[in-house]
Amino acid sequence: MxxxxxxxxxxxxxxxxxxxxxxxxxxxxFGGTDDKATAVVARLDPDYKPWMHSLWSPPSSEIAxxxxxxxxAIGAGVxxxxxxxxxxxxxxx
Amino acid sequence: xxxxxxxxPVAHAAGWxxxxxxxxxxxxxxxxxxxxxxxxxxxxxxxxxxxVFVLSALKLPSVTGSxxxxxxxxxxxxxxxxxxxxxxxxxxxLFQALLLAHGGLTTLGANAFSMAIVGPWxxxxxxxxxxxxxxxxxxxxxxxxxLGNLATYVCTSAQLALAFPDAASGFAGSFVKFLAVxxxxxxxxxxxxxxxxxxxxxxxxxxxxxxxxxxxxLPKGGLST
Numbered sequence: 001m002x003x004x005x006x007x008x009x010x011x012x013x014x015x016x017x018x019x020x021x022x023x024x025x026x027x028x029x030f031g032g033t034d035d036k037a038t039a040v041v042a043r044l045d046p047d048y049k050p051w052m053h054s055l056w057s058p059p060s061s062e063i064a065x066x067x068x069x070x071x072x073a074i075g076a077g078v079x080x081x082x083x084x085x086x087x088x089x090x091x092x093x
Numbered sequence: 094x095x096x097x098x099x100x101x102p103v104a105h106a107a108g109w110x111x112x113x114x115x116x117x118x119x120x121x122x123x124x125x126x127x128x129x130x131x132x133x134x135x136x137x138x139x140x141x142x143x144x145v146f147v148l149s150a151l152k153l154p155s156v157t158g159s160x161x162x163x164x165x166x167x168x169x170x171x172x173x174x175x176x177x178x179x180x181x182x183x184x185x186x187l188f189q190a191l192l193l194a195h196g197g198l199t200t201l202g203a204n205a206f207s208m209a210i211v212g213p214w215x216x217x218x219x220x221x222x223x224x225x226x227x228x229x230x231x232x233x234x235x236x237x238x239x240l241g242n243l244a245t246y247v248c249t250s251a252q253l254a255l256a257f258p259d260a261a262s263g264f265a266g267s268f269v270k271f272l273a274v275x276x277x278x279x280x281x282x283x284x285x286x287x288x289x290x291x292x293x294x295x296x297x298x299x300x301x302x303x304x305x306x307x308x309x310x311l312p313k314g315g316l317s318t
Contacts, residue, residue: 003292010288013281017154030154033161033246034095034195036274037253041100044257044267050099057194067193068150075146079293082140086300 094164094207094249094275095189098197105256110202113179116210120179127173131307134173137297141169142181144293149185149208153285155278163286164245167238168293170213171220172310182209207248216241230311234294239287246275246283 021029041048058064101109128135148165155161166178183205189195196204220237224230250271259266298305305311 003295006288006292010285013285013288014153017156017158017281020156021154021158024158030158030160032152033159033275033278034097036159037249037271038097038100040270040274041253041257044259044270048102048257050097051103052099052197052199054098054194054197055191058192064193068152071150071188071193072147075143075148075150078143079140079147082136082143083296083300085136086297090300 094161094204094245095186095196096200096203096249096253098190098194099199100197101200101203101252101256103199105252106199106202108202109200109206109252113183113202113205113210116176116179117183117205120176120181123174123176124180127177131304134304134308137172137301137304137308138169138177141172141177142184144168144290145178145181145185146188148286148289149189153282155281157278159274159278161246161275161278161282163282163289164208164212164242165286165290166208166213166245167216167234167241167286168290170217170241171234171237171290171294172305172308175210175213175217178213179205179209182213203252204249207245207252211248212241212245215244230298231291231295235287235291238290239283242283242286243276243279246279247272250275 017030024030058067124138127138145165145168148163150162152160152162164182166182169178169181183201186196186201186204186208187198190197190201216237218237219240220233223233223236228236250268253271254264254268257267258264259270298311302311306313
């Protein structure tokens with residue numbers, strides 16, 4: 001019961017921003033803070049040039065999404081396996 | 094909290110590596126000790142790493158109209174102490190730097206310091222401090238992981254402000270600018286991390302209380318509240 005309420009609070013908290021900013025559909029809408037920080041650096045020190053670039057970048061945002069999903073899926077798989085193991089062990093006594 | 098590749102001047106990038114390396118070395122030792130002393134906790138250790146994997150991949154929308162991600166390092170810090178998280182968190186950061194162009198190798202020292210060191214130490218310290226003050230298990234875990242996540246982002250803001258002080262207002266002015274990007278966006282996301290961590294910890298507590306007692310997360314022989 002308490003877990004259900006916590007999950008409900010979580011869903012509300014994630015959906016609320018989408019409702020609050022539903023009119024905001026520009027290219028910058030819900031951009032990542034990491035990129036915004038990079039923009040602040042550019043404002044503070046316009047002459048700064050990054051002295052190293054990523055060795056490899058995902059060729060498109062779709063591929064980046066694929067890799068992020070893969071990261072989450074692997075993690076979720078491990079957690080699910082462990083919780084399932086605990087639950088099964090509990091039932092056997 | 095990922096400072097992008099090349100976005101710290103050479104001296105800062107190297108400096109944060111020097112600061113973080115001893116924590117990573119201590120983490121490897123702590124990891125070995127945990128595996129020796131609690132062989133049965135290996136699966137839980139894997140689960141704690143997996144938790145960092147999942148949470149740091151989830152970019153969530155925030156009330157400010159930006160999105161940001163939780164870090165997941167509070168769970169492992171509460172279960173195993175903050176040292177091991179320097180290793181587990183850095184592995185995830187390395188994965189993201191190499192395969193996702195998210196963060197970077199030159200900035201890995203700085204990013205490890207905020208996500209894999211400061212966050213876990215704050216979460217660990219708060220959890221045990223609150224427990225000592227007889228605050229309930231769930232609420233202690235919630236507050237500790239929420240504030241641990243926020244601490245990571247405050248740390249990133251400070252690191253960037255140190256590297257790029259404002260021409261007029263110096264470090265303080267720049268710190269406020271970076272906090273404006275990170276901190277407010279992060280509050281609901283930190284709360285979300287707190288809630289998810291509590292759900293998982295409560296599940297572990299009901300299915301595997303003996304393991305948590307063995308790791309001194311729950312009081313030995315006492316009530317598990």
